[in-house]
Amino acid sequence: MATLKDVAQLAGVSPRTVSNVVNDQPYVAAETRARVEAALAALDYRPNQLAKSLRTGRIGLLGFVVPDLAQSHFARLAAEVVQAATARGYTVAVDQTHGDIERERRLIQLGPRGAMFDGAIFHPEALRAEDIEHRESEFPLVLVGERIAGDHLDHVYIDDRAAAYEATKKLIADGHRRIAAIGLRRADYARTAHLREEGVRAALAEADGVAAGHHQYVERYDAEDGYEAMANLVDSAERPDAVICFNDMLAMGALRRLHEHDVDVPGDMALVGFDDITEASFSFPPLTTVAADHAQIAETAVKALIGRIGDPGGAVQEYLVSHRLVVRGSTRG
Amino acid sequence: MATLKDVAQLAGVSPRTVSNVVNDQPYVAAETRARVEAALAALDYRPNQLAKSLRTGRIGLLGFVVPDLAQSHFARLAAEVVQAATARGYTVAVDQTHGDIERERRLIQLGPRGAMFDGAIFHPEALRAEDIEHRESEFPLVLVGERIAGDHLDHVYIDDRAAAYEATKKLIADGHRRIAAIGLRRADYARTAHLREEGVRAALAEADGVAAGHHQYVERYDAEDGYEAMANLVDSAERPDAVICFNDMLAMGALRRLHEHDVDVPGDMALVGFDDITEASFSFPPLTTVAADHAQIAETAVKALIGRIGDPGGAVQEYLVSHRLVVRGSTRG
DNA sequence: CAGTGCTCTTGCAACGTTGAAAGACAGTGT
DNA sequence: ACACTGTCTTTCAACGTTGCAAGAGCACTG
Numbered sequence: 001m002a003t004l005k006d007v008a009q010l011a012g013v014s015p016r017t018v019s020n021v022v023n024d025q026p027y028v029a030a031e032t033r034a035r036v037e038a039a040l041a042a043l044d045y046r047p048n049q050l051a052k053s054l055r056t057g058r059i060g061l062l063g064f065v066v067p068d069l070a071q072s073h074f075a076r077l078a079a080e081v082v083q084a085a086t087a088r089g090y091t092v093a094v095d096q097t098h099g100d101i102e103r104e105r106r107l108i109q110l111g112p113r114g115a116m117f118d119g120a121i122f123h124p125e126a127l128r129a130e131d132i133e134h135r136e137s138e139f140p141l142v143l144v145g146e147r148i149a150g151d152h153l154d155h156v157y158i159d160d161r162a163a164a165y166e167a168t169k170k171l172i173a174d175g176h177r178r179i180a181a182i183g184l185r186r187a188d189y190a191r192t193a194h195l196r197e198e199g200v201r202a203a204l205a206e207a208d209g210v211a212a213g214h215h216q217y218v219e220r221y222d223a224e225d226g227y228e229a230m231a232n233l234v235d236s237a238e239r240p241d242a243v244i245c246f247n248d249m250l251a252m253g254a255l256r257r258l259h260e261h262d263v264d265v266p267g268d269m270a271l272v273g274f275d276d277i278t279e280a281s282f283s284f285p286p287l288t289t290v291a292a293d294h295a296q297i298a299e300t301a302v303k304a305l306i307g308r309i310g311d312p313g314g315a316v317q318e319y320l321v322s323h324r325l326v327v328r329g330s331t332r333g
Numbered sequence: 334m335a336t337l338k339d340v341a342q343l344a345g346v347s348p349r350t351v352s353n354v355v356n357d358q359p360y361v362a363a364e365t366r367a368r369v370e371a372a373l374a375a376l377d378y379r380p381n382q383l384a385k386s387l388r389t390g391r392i393g394l395l396g397f398v399v400p401d402l403a404q405s406h407f408a409r410l411a412a413e414v415v416q417a418a419t420a421r422g423y424t425v426a427v428d429q430t431h432g433d434i435e436r437e438r439r440l441i442q443l444g445p446r447g448a449m450f451d452g453a454i455f456h457p458e459a460l461r462a463e464d465i466e467h468r469e470s471e472f473p474l475v476l477v478g479e480r481i482a483g484d485h486l487d488h489v490y491i492d493d494r495a496a497a498y499e500a501t502k503k504l505i506a507d508g509h510r511r512i513a514a515i516g517l518r519r520a521d522y523a524r525t526a527h528l529r530e531e532g533v534r535a536a537l538a539e540a541d542g543v544a545a546g547h548h549q550y551v552e553r554y555d556a557e558d559g560y561e562a563m564a565n566l567v568d569s570a571e572r573p574d575a576v577i578c579f580n581d582m583l584a585m586g587a588l589r590r591l592h593e594h595d596v597d598v599p600g601d602m603a604l605v606g607f608d609d610i611t612e613a614s615f616s617f618p619p620l621t622t623v624a625a626d627h628a629q630i631a632e633t634a635v636k637a638l639i640g641r642i643g644d645p646g647g648a649v650q651e652y653l654v655s656h657r658l659v660v661r662g663s664t665r666g
Numbered sequence: 667c668a669g670t671g672c673t674c675t676t677g678c679a680a681c682g683t684t685g686a687a688a689g690a691c692a693g694t695g696t
Numbered sequence: 697a698c699a700c701t702g703t704c705t706t707t708c709a710a711c712g713t714t715g716c717a718a719g720a721g722c723a724c725t726g
Contacts, residue, residue, distance in 0.1 A: 003681095003682055003683085004683070004684095005682080013705075013706090014705065014706050014707080015682090015683085015684095015706095016684080016705075016707080017704085017705060017706075018705060018706085019683070019684065020704095023684090026703095026704095027703060027704050027705085028700095028704070029703080029704060029705090032704080032705085047682085047683080048387075048681085048682050048683070049449040050383060050386050050387045050392065050449065050683090051387055051681070051682035051683040051684090051711090052683055052684080053383050053683090053711095054381075054383045054384055054387050054681090054682080054683070054711050054712070054713090055682080055683045055684045055685085055710080055711055056683085056684070056685095056711090057711080060449075061426065061449075068412060069408055069411050069412040069415060070405075070408055070411075070413075072403075072405055072407045072408065072611060073407065074408075075402055075403055075407075075408030075411070076403045078402050078403075078408070078411075078427065079401060079402040079403035079429065080403075082429055082695080083429065086428070087431075090426075091395070091426050091428070091449070092426060093424050093425060093427070094411065094415055094424040094425055094426070094427050095415065095418065095419070095424070095425075096412065096419075098413055102367035116382040116383065116393075116394075116424070121474065167409055217680080219387060223615070225457060236345055249498065251480075252615045255615075256615070259617065271699090278403075278612055279611055279612045280616045282556070282585045282588075282589075282612045282614050282616050283616065283617065284592065284613065284617030286614065290680085301682065336711095336712055336713085337712065337713070337714095338712080346675075346676090347675065347676050347677075348676095348712090348713085348714095349676060349677080349714080350674090350675060350676075350690075352713070353674095354712065356714090359674095360672095360673055360674050360675085361674070361675090361676060362673080362675090365674080365675085380712085380713080381711085381712050383711085383712080383713090384681090384711070384712030384713040384714090385712080385713055385714075386681095387681050387682070387683090387711090387712080387713070388680080388681055388711090388712080388713045388714045388715085388721070389681085389713085389714070389715095390681080400691085584680090
């Protein structure tokens with residue numbers, strides 16, 4: 001692998017001049033530039049990014065850390081983050097925590113992998129507010145997803161309360177009269193779940209003649225949990241005629257249970273999810289769901305992170321990203 | 334950020350000794366080690382990976398390059414690759430080509446991002462055999478997916494021909510008598526498609542009284558294409574009673590078309606896909622599909638790549654990974 | 667008591683790049 | 697002839713680490 005020195009020798013100039021040519025500095029004589037460029041081509045010179053980074057302090061690498069890349073919500077986010085980062089000259093390294101709280105704590109403190117990154121975008125799963133409050137590191141970090149950070153870290157989020165409120169309103173408008181939610185959490189750090197719950201309750205409280213079903217608590221947020229939760233509802237004496245699931249995987253599981261019980265969706269029961277994962281549009285019926293704008297989240301997070309890298313001391317910011325209800329076959333209308 | 338030098342000064346030893354402590358070298362006196370460790374803790378020393386890499390030549394970073402991370406097949410692969418690489422002390426950087434052939438060509442030659450990686454795992458989309466034959470770079474690269482490399486690059490693949498053969502055999506065994514395929518490609522570089530086609534034809538040729546349906550050519554491999562292709566089959570005079578789609582997204586699109594035409598699956602028509610993406614288990618009915626072992630592919634590719642990094646000149650190898658038919662509701666039996 | 671071997675520690679240079687600043691040269695004005 | 701300006705080029709050191717080789721101290725050997 002040719003270095004600046006090799007090229008310099010071949011072209012008969014100093015390494016510094018070669019560097020100037022490579023980096024398009026002014027004040028290089030046309031004749032010299034030509035000679036150097038010939039040498040560059042002859043040796044097939046490619047700059048050593050490592051050495052460059054060591055010298056300049058900028059690595060051009062962003063971390064993107066999620067619980068599990070295989071979950072389509074995170075995969076789509078990752079795709080958009082890579083896109084947005086690439087457009088700005090950064091490469092993205094991915095890491096998975098699998099919800100391991102120790103790993104997440106370490107990450108918050110150190111940044112991923114001994115901070116071989118300029119900064120990171122992090123979607124925590126198990127982390128709590130207090131973990132973030134005690135953060136000492138200066139490592140540039142932007143949080144996505146759960147809104148647990150208080151005022152301590154930059155954060156990109158959607159208005160979960162409003163989204164749940166709107167989804168519930170729509171079910172009421174469609175004529176449903178008993179509405180349950182699947183996906184509540186008891187733990188007080190599960191902010192997102194609580195906000196969605198609030199939204200649902202607010203909408204129900206405003207409506208006349210609409211009852212709340214037996215809201216279902218779950219441990220994880222996967223299809224299995226949705227399948228189990230729906231078991232409690234489908235044969236209940238007070239079976240709801242509409243159910244809001246706090247993510248799409250829960251809804252997928254719930255839907256499977258409904259199929260097995262020959263419950264017509266949305267005739268007998270309407271179903272709404274959250275996240276708009278790709279599975280949602282291929283279920284039968286396709287799922288009505290609250291879609292955050294993945295591209296906008298990614299774009300915002302990357303921009304925020306790069307801004308933070310450039311200004312480590314600046315004021316912490318929150319970024320609100322829009323959402324919308326994607327109406328498909330699992331609801332009427 | 335504290336450096337070896339700072340720690341050395343505080344501990345009253347040379348930087349080299351601190352390095353020895355950090356890297357657990359033998360021949361450090363217990364007393365010295367203790368003093369250095371105290372200093373390390375006091376200054377919260379963390380090694381600069383960049384400097385280390387510059388010196389040692391090993392970066393600890395693997396590239397993983399796919400057409401589009403949002404596609405669940407690639408997302409799952411990515412998740413497993415990250416897992417396997419992490420277990421071996423490597424970090425994974427992800428890049429997307431979106432099927433851009435120029436980008437893929439560049440990648441084959443240079444490695445991603447000016448080779449700021451130790452090596453890369455690459456799932457090409459548009460690349461052809463001749464692009465690889467003319468490769469000059471020594472950059473450690475392992476291919477996954479399309480088997481286009483000939484003997485020029487390490488490659489991890491499944492036996493597509495056998496997989497398609499087995500799937501077709503199963504349909505025949507289930508009593509289907511007219512079997513069509515969706516997903517054929519005209520271009521001669523689309524090896525995977527051709528192999529699957531061969532497998533289907535071989536199984537059909539062996540069977541008595543089983544006809545081939547009108548095999549469908551497609552441009553891309555997405556739901557839209559499957560939806561369109563099925564339009565040609567569903568109302569045809571010679572409607573097949575079973576269809577093999579060369580990936581799951583094609584099958585998803587086909588399934589949607591069947592729903593719209595009120596065709597019972599699998600009663601009136603059975604459906605088989607390839608890849609076992611998560612969507613496949615949540616469609617209605619859930620999709621029977623050929624599943625490659627993602628974990629095994631990832632594990633094999635990472636191992637192969639790390640091996641290649643350690644031995645750039647070694648003989649090129651091919652790795653065959655197992656597959657199996659996941660039988661779900663879209664087929665009988 | 668020189669020679670040998672063992673443990674522990676250090677100094678130096680190097681990885682490939684760039685920032686800072688000085689040097690070389692030609693042209694211009696006085 | 698001299699200072700000054702502007703263009704072009706180079707020198708030097710530094711980023712933080714580790715490989716190499718040598719040095720220091722000590723005990724044991726013959």
